[in-house]
Amino acid sequence: MVTIKKQLVSSRMRTFSGINGRNFITIHETANYAKGAGAQMHADLQSSGFSASWHWQVDDKVAIQSFPHTVRCWHAGDGAGNGNFHSIAIEICVNVDGDFQQAVVNAAALVKKIMHDEGIPSANVVQHHHWSGKDCPRHLRKGDKGIDWASFKRLLPTKADRSSSNLSYGSQGEAVKQLQIDLNKLGYKLTIDSSFGPATERAVKAFQASLKLTVEGIVGPQTQKALKEALVKQSVSRKVLKVGDKGDNVRAMQAALASVGFYPDKGSENYGVDGYFGTKTRDTVKRFQSVYTPTEIDGIFGPKTRYELNRIIKK
Template identity: 35%
Template sequence: MVNIIQKFIPESQTNQRPGGKMNPEYITVHNTANTNKGADAEMHSRYLLNGAGGRTVGWHFTVDDKEVYQHLPLNEHGWHAGDGGNGTGNRKSIGIEICENEDGDFGKAVSNAVWLIQQLMNEHTISIEKVVTHKHWSGKNCPRRLLDQWTGFKKRLDNSKENTYVPPKQEVKSDKVTTYKGDSIVDYLNSIGKNSSFKARKKYAADYGIKNYKGTAAQNIELLNKMRKGKPASKPKPTYIGKRVESIHNGQLRFYNKASWSDAHVAGYLKKGYGFPTIVSKVKVGKGYQYKVKNSKGATYYVTASSKYIKVE
């Protein structure tokens, strides 16, 4: 998990921020080809903000061994792929530059880029096949330090596991219960809940009135039959569900990529007046509570529910 710092190029700098709308379909990976000391993500941010030396060039993110700078909104295209004004690379791909400054750790920068790309793939439903090199669009030898290990780099990105529903192997009906032989009943329950954890099945069992659920075969059958008959009566929706949450903290308020207070799970920071448009739920975390929220792209995060730091509206 890496800190992402947003410093958007001013809209007036059309050579670096053309402003054309984009629905990203690809992610294009670059190397900066700048090995000078200090040529990190922050330096490249300043370079773009200062006009890029008069060049017509602009990309979305620069990644180094410590942090990520974002230069363009993800609903705007940039000039980075070298395939022309109407090229798919420029018009439909998110551009990511990986730093190679000699005073940085290139391996760590690559790892940070892997993390970032995985987030973007999830948020924008971009498949592994559509994560490509700069060379893919224009033939340029870029990303020069990754081209000879591109297959390995792609393998690091593709760490997902399919959760495919496997139909029951055999079904035997009786007057009282329907019995599923084999482990497929667990697959069936998981497929309904879209969650493979025992904790999720235990929650469903409680919703359907099964107390002290331990995941035994008999309890699985009981749960399955109750689920087939229909969902339990819905509970009143809390008033905060679907509302916006906003930081009222004078400093930078942390938000997390999972329900946690740990530094290791910090996803970013909110300035006062910034927030998330949709509250999904409220969860207990340690001795406090957090709101599970979604941003405008549908990505899920967690932020404190304390009225000392946030307001709901």
């Protein structure tokens, strides 16, 4: 596994303003054949202020990050296009004293990690050429150094996890539809049209702001997770629950209670979170009430108990 390092550039002089969309990964080669022109040298070049910028450089030993993925770097040659505004840039080093094939293998390991972290499918790992027609990454395109673009792509996981792909302005399809349904359940009033337009973007930003997440209008893994949690809390707040009830509402209530230390049955599997409101769950609700709603200790999960539980979870 390639060593991964950070040497972040603090200056934003050579980047675009706004937040990078992170829907693509763009592969470059440095075209710098000089001895010693490896990842460290290029990271230092960016630190000292080069005329372009990119997120990562990788050689046969190390991958070094220069900019957070949320920064829009100058690398794709497509102006305000998807290359500069929606992709993460990786430069593969071609220095004569380096092992190019190993550098490509290292780049693939890095790409795999970024695909996972940012929810980017392998179909969206593209060449610099894709954006501007430039002959880059030159040797991977030509295959004259023992490894070509197709072999590089084969090093990446083929099965894209669609559910974890980022959604942002312009996205279409089932995942957007589900996002709109989820947002409406949380009180937003979107037209369900499977198309991520200005209204959906506003709703996503409002949701992110309400939870103090980065307000970027892009639905990545963190926002997806927050949405799921918000929906669980929402379902907790729906109904009065009591002994004999069962189902997802009960399960969500039990999970919420357990998350603040009130386990339906601490000794049993899954702490007794089983979707069934029996006497043990009733006693758990009573224990919770004796602490938080001492004037109402009836073992029934009603509005007052629910309000207190939600308040404590939000802390």
